Each structure stands twice: as structure tokens, then as C-alpha cells.
Amino acid sequence: MDSIKGLIDLAASPPVAFTLSIVVFFTLFRSRWPWTRGGGLTMLGVGVAGLVFGLSDDELRRRVAEPDNLPIVGLVFVVGFFVWLAMSKAWANDEATERGDPTLEESERDDRVLTWPDLVFVELIAAILLTVALVVWSLLVPAPLEGPANPALAPNPSKAPWYFVGLQELLVYFDPWLAGVVIPGLIVFGLLAIPYMDRNPRGNGYYTFRERRPEILLFLFGFLVLWCQLIVVGTFVRGPNWSFYGPFESWEPARVAGTATISLSEALWVRLLGVGLPGSWLLRELPGLLVVGLWFVGLPVLALRSPWLREQRERLGRVRFHTVVFLVAVMGLLPLKMYARWLFHLQDIVHLPELLLSL
Amino acid sequence: MSWIDRLRRRVTRSQPWRAIFRVGVPTDDRKRALAVLGNVVLHLHPIKVKRSGIRLSYTWCMGGTAFFLFLVLTVTGILLMFYYRPTVEHAYADIVDLREVAAFGVLRELHRWGAHAMVIAVWLHMFRVFMTGSYKPPREFNWNVGVVLLVLTLLLSFTGYLLPWDQLAIWAVTVGSNMASATPFLGHEGPGSELLSLGGTPLIHVGSDARFALIGGRTIAGGTLNRFYVLHCLAIPFIAAWLIAVHFWRVRKDGGISGPM
Numbered sequence: 001m002d003s004i005k006g007l008i009d010l011a012a013s014p015p016v017a018f019t020l021s022i023v024v025f026f027t028l029f030r031s032r033w034p035w036t037r038g039g040g041l042t043m044l045g046v047g048v049a050g051l052v053f054g055l056s057d058d059e060l061r062r063r064v065a066e067p068d069n070l071p072i073v074g075l076v077f078v079v080g081f082f083v084w085l086a087m088s089k090a091w092a093n094d095e096a097t098e099r100g101d102p103t104l105e106e107s108e109r110d111d112r113v114l115t116w117p118d119l120v121f122v123e124l125i126a127a128i129l130l131t132v133a134l135v136v137w138s139l140l141v142p143a144p145l146e147g148p149a150n151p152a153l154a155p156n157p158s159k160a161p162w163y164f165v166g167l168q169e170l171l172v173y174f175d176p177w178l179a180g181v182v183i184p185g186l187i188v189f190g191l192l193a194i195p196y197m198d199r200n201p202r203g204n205g206y207y208t209f210r211e212r213r214p215e216i217l218l219f220l221f222g223f224l225v226l227w228c229q230l231i232v233v234g235t236f237v238r239g240p241n242w243s244f245y246g247p248f249e250s251w252e253p254a255r256v257a258g259t260a261t262i263s264l265s266e267a268l269w270v271r272l273l274g275v276g277l278p279g280s281w282l283l284r285e286l287p288g289l290l291v292v293g294l295w296f297v298g299l300p301v302l303a304l305r306s307p308w309l310r311e312q313r314e315r316l317g318r319v320r321f322h323t324v325v326f327l328v329a330v331m332g333l334l335p336l337k338m339y340a341r342w343l344f345h346l347q348d349i350v351h352l353p354e355l356l357l358s359l
Numbered sequence: 360m361s362w363i364d365r366l367r368r369r370v371t372r373s374q375p376w377r378a379i380f381r382v383g384v385p386t387d388d389r390k391r392a393l394a395v396l397g398n399v400v401l402h403l404h405p406i407k408v409k410r411s412g413i414r415l416s417y418t419w420c421m422g423g424t425a426f427f428l429f430l431v432l433t434v435t436g437i438l439l440m441f442y443y444r445p446t447v448e449h450a451y452a453d454i455v456d457l458r459e460v461a462a463f464g465v466l467r468e469l470h471r472w473g474a475h476a477m478v479i480a481v482w483l484h485m486f487r488v489f490m491t492g493s494y495k496p497p498r499e500f501n502w503n504v505g506v507v508l509l510v511l512t513l514l515l516s517f518t519g520y521l522l523p524w525d526q527l528a529i530w531a532v533t534v535g536s537n538m539a540s541a542t543p544f545l546g547h548e549g550p551g552s553e554l555l556s557l558g559g560t561p562l563i564h565v566g567s568d569a570r571f572a573l574i575g576g577r578t579i580a581g582g583t584l585n586r587f588y589v590l591h592c593l594a595i596p597f598i599a600a601w602l603i604a605v606h607f608w609r610v611r612k613d614g615g616i617s618g619p620m
């Protein structure tokens with residue numbers, strides 16, 4: 001038992017868990033089986049077994065049962081279910097199209113029903129069921145209330161509300177101006193821009209995967225791997241000093257805050273070349289600025305060697321294409337900085353305290 | 360005729376009853392159409408809808424769930440406002456009283472769990488709309504309205520988080536609002552903020568930056584509580600309600616729930 005828990009604690013550490021999640025993500029979305037009934041039930045079984053096993057541990061049960069953490073457990077299962085539902089419907093439609101049959105939505109396209117009673121009563125029943133569910137939840141779980149506010153006594157860890165915990169987790173890897181302002185701003189901008197960037201006319205008004213593979217994979221990678229996963233990480237495996245604690249590890253004694261980190265300029269000038277930091281900040285940070293420039297400019301140039309991407313640029317036009325590329329590069333910055341941190345303890349690619357700017 | 364039937368006829372034929380319910384129980388298609396047309400709430404709907412559009416497995420009823428939760432939160436929120444005073448002196452004690460003294464001791468629970476559920480429902484609704492490609496023309500603008508609603512939903516939840524004025528509340532909001540001080544140019548710890556100065560006097564400092572504007576002071580205190588209370592109970596719900604109306608209007612003007620073109 002303890003060895004299993006030890007193994008899970010190991011697998012839950014951010015580098016391992018993140019790598020695993022990427023592998024699992026692409027494995028799942030490459031295959032058909034997970035989106036069949038058998039696949040869905042198997043994944044549900046694994047999830048429930050994991051939950052039951054987790055709840056058998058006192059430490060983890062306390063953490064999971066915290067009233068404000070319950071929605072996140074719910075989130076995992078509910079999001080899992082709806083991803084499965086959408087994907088299985090998409091596959092079913094794709095297979096119908098392949099056979100030359102109409103999709104489910106297509107076969108009903110001219111079928112209209114009266115709002116009263118067909119819609120109104122469904123709404124009524126849904127409202128009643130939701131009310132019952134909410135009342136039961138409220139009767140079973142009291143809303144949390146801690147001691148009165150005390151501005152002089154910061155709890156450790158202090159956590160943001162759960163839906164922002166993913167952004168708080170990003171603070172481990174990014175400066176606050178990025179994690180707290182620019183990245184959320186770009187998420188909202190990216191969401192707003194989706195209808196204008198995606199010019200694929202297919203897949204409008206029905207579930208399909210085959211006709212929209214890249215769009216769906218990109219969106220789901222962001223939603224599942226980067227957004228939902230970081231919320232779960234921030235909630236369940238971050239303890240005092242925002243250090244990592246395995247799901248079965250006690251928060252006591254508290255670990256000291258992270259390992260020492262190093263900036264790219266220091267690693268290069270001091271450690272590698274042994275010449276000390278140059279006096280001019282421009283020269284000092286030149287390598288970092290080059291890396292960032294390469295990431296945002298060089299990568300697209302390199303990518304355009306692929307015929308498929310060149311075709312996309314023709315199709316979308318330059319403005320749309322480069323907006324998409326920029327947003328993907330920002331998204332890619334997340335794993336990039338995470339791995340740089342885990343592998344080389346590298347914190348800042350560009351470190352410019354002179355301008356309060358680090359990246 | 361039993362007395363129940365007589366009574367029912369009496370009631371349903373009385374002048375007040377017929378003044379309210381013009382068509383009575385709709386039993387044929389004409390009356391069903393009139394029932395929807397003649398009712399301000401039902402009139403949000405068209406008279407006929409696509410069968411595939413109202414399939415539970417198509418929309419998951421997630422937009423509807425988000426809206427329903429918004430209504431639940433409005434009602435429970437108004438009831439909470441009867442008890443709650445947004446001052447450092449009273450806020451916490453009022454929340455304790457809500458649990459211990461007030462009738463219907465689950466008001467706070469309904470409001471808090473409803474809020475969590477609404478956040479999840481809105482995410483899932485967005486995910487459904489994405490997966491059915493319903494943001495594609497002609498629904499681009501309604502997707503944009505939706506994204507703003509998503510942001511407003513999160514802000515509603517965030518501003519409400521402070522109101523119990525317990526340790527959980529102020530420290531969660533501290534973590535969240537500290538980010539604002541790192542806003543480029545407009546936060547006092549943000550890159551470029553030092554560039555904004557007038558004759559050597561910095562324009563952006565702790566007492567004038569984005570964080571100050573958000574929390575109404577240099578630290579989370581009574582001013583913040585008041586500010587968040589007004590945002591939470593008045594300003595944001597008002598904008599959200601307006602945008603939900605626009606959202607629904609556009610669903611219809613864009614041709615109803617999406618389906619194959």
C-alpha cells in the first residue's frame with residue numbers, strides 16, 4: 001500500500017505529471033477506443049477507483065473534503081464526462097459520413113417541433129432536477145467559514161479562489177506581470193478571436209473530429225492540459241510555501257520554498273564563460289533577448305518550411321495566420337519555461353530588474 | 360360533475376383568471392403557438408425549434424443551466440442582502456448569524472455552491488459551443504458576447520469571495536489582487552511603470568496604480584469590502600443581465616440553436 005502511495009506521490013510531482021499528461025492527451029486523442037462506450041466506462045472506472053483509493057488515505061481525504069475543493073473533484077469528473085460525450089458523438093458522426101450516411105444533426109435538419117410542449121417541459125424538468133441537486137448539496141456540505149479576517153496573519157499557503165489557482169500555479173514559472181496580467185489577457189483575447197482565426201467552414205452545427213482535428217486538439221490542449229490540470233495541481237499538490245507535496249504526503253513539516261534558480265544571463269556569462277556579468281544590461285541580456293526573439297520570430301519562419309503550414313497561411317492570410325502563430329507560441333512558452341525550470345533550474349530567460357521586467 | 364370540476368370551471372372561467380392566462384391550457388398547435396407568443400418569458404423562444412437543437416445530447420442544456428443558476432444566485436443573493444452589511448464591523452458576524460440564527464439556514468450554501476456550479480456550467484457551455492463549431496458564421500458575435508459573460512461570471516465569483524470577510528476571503532483576494540500591481544505600465548511593480556512620470560514625480564505608485572483602483576486603498580480593508588460589494592451586488596450583475604439578454608436575442612437572430620447549414 002505504502003509503496004503504491006509512494007509511487008503516486010512521485011508521479012504527481014509537476015515534471016512527471018505534466019509529461020505524463022501530455023503523453024496521455026495525445027494517446028487518447030489519437031485512438032478511437034477511449035471514445036467508445038467501453039473506453040468511457042473504463043476511464044470512469046479508473047477515475048472512481050483512484051478517488052476511492054485516494055479517499056482511503058486520511059491526509060488526502062482531508063484535502064479533498066475541504067468544501068471549496070469539492071467543486072474541483074466534481075470538475076474532473078464532469079469535464080471528463082463531457083469531453084467523452086462530445087468526442088464519442090464526433091466519432092459517431094465521422095463514421096456515418098465515411099459510410100456516406102448523414103450525421104445525426106443532418107438527418108434531423110428539417111425536423112422542427114413545437115416549443116410548447118417539447119422544449120418548455122424539458123426546461124421545467126431540468127430546472128427541478130437542478131434545484132433538487134443544489135438543495136441536497138447545500139444541506140450536506142456547509143459553506144466554509146474560517147476565523148475573522150486578520151490582515152496581519154497570512155495563512156500559509158494563501159490560495160486564490162479555485163478557478164484562478166491555475167494562474168497562481170503559473171507564478172512558479174513566470175513573473176506576476178505575465179502570469180497575472182498578460183497571460184490571462186491573452187487567453188481572453190485568444191478566445192474572443194477564435195471565430196475570426198478559424199476559417200474552416202466545416203463542422204458548423206454538428207459534432208465532428210475529423211473535419212476539425214487541429215482546431216479541436218489545440219483548444220482541448222489548452223483547456224485540459226494547461227487550464228484544468230494546473231488548477232488540480234495548484235489545489236491538491238501545493239502546500240505551505242507553494243512547495244510540492246505528493247497527494248499522500250503530509251504538509252508537516254513544511255518544506256522550504258523551491259530550489260535556488262538562476263537566470264539565463266548568469267548561467268551563460270558567469271557559469272559557462274566565467275567572465276562575470278557585463279556592465280551594460282543590453283549586452284548582459286542579449287542572449288536571452290535572442291532566445292525570446294528566436295521563439296517568436298525564428299520558430300514561425302522555421303515552421304513555414306512545412307508545406308501544410310504554408311498552405312494554412314495562404315488560406316488564412318497573413319494577419320490571421322500570424323495571430324494564430326503568436327498565440328500558439330505564447331501557449332508553447334508555458335511548457336518551455338516549465339521544462340527549463342525543472343531541468344536546468346532556469347527561471348528568467350530575460351532578467352531585467354532595471355525595467356522591472358523578467359521573462 | 361363533481362364539485363372539483365365545478366370549482367375548476369368556476370376558477371378558470373373567472374375574469375381575473377382569463378385576464379392572466381389568455382389561451383388556457385394549450386391543447387392544439389395554434390394554442391401552443393399562442394401560449395409561447397403571449398408569454399414574456401416563453402417568448403424568448405421561437406414557436407418551433409430544431410429537434411436536434413433541443414436534444415439534451417447536443418446542447419447538454421449547459422447554457423440553460425448557466426442561466427438558471429444565474430437566476431438562483433440572483434434570488435438567493437437578494438435574500439442574503441437582507442441580512443448582510445458590508446462593513447468591517449458587521450460583515451463577518453452577519454455571516455455567522457446567517458448560519459446560526461436566520462431562517463432557511465442554507466441560503467449561504469445555495470449561493471456559494473450555486474456560484475461554483477455556475478462557473479463550471481459556463482466553461483462546459485463554452486466547450487459545447489466550441490465542439491459543435493457554433494461560433495462559426497453567423498454566430499461570431501454571440502461567441503464574443505459569451506466570452507465577456509465568461510469573464511463577468513469569474514469576476515462575480517471573485518468579488519463575492521471577499522464578502523464573508525474571513526481569513527479565506529481576504530487572503531484569496533489578496534493573492535488575486537496583488538497581480539494587479541504587476542500590470543505593465545499601470546501597476547507600481549509592473550514593467551514600464553517607472554517610465555510614466557511627470558517632471559521626475561512618478562505617476563504610478565502604490566497609491567495610484569491598478570491595484571489601488573481595484574481594491575480602493577493600499578491594503579484590503581473596509582474600502583475594498585464596500586467596492587467589491589457594489590461590484591458584486593449591483594454593477595456586474597447589471598451588466599451580466601444586460602449581456603445575457605443580448606446573448607439570447609442573438610441566439611434567435613442568428614437562426615436559433617446551430618445546426619448543419
Ligand code: HEM
Nearest residue numbers: 418422423425426485493501502505506508509615616617
Ligand atoms: C452567463 C453565461 C452564459 C449564459 C447564461 C449563456 C446562455 C446561453 C443559452 C441558454 C444558449 C442557448 C443554447 C444552449 O443552451 O446551449 C446559448 C447559446 C450560445 N452561447 Fe451562451 N451563455 C453564456 C456564456 C457563453 C459563453 C462563455 C460562450 C462562448 C464563449 C457562449 C456562446 C454561445 C453561443 C455561440 C451560442 C449559440 C450556440 C448555438 O447556436 O448552438 N455563451 N447561451
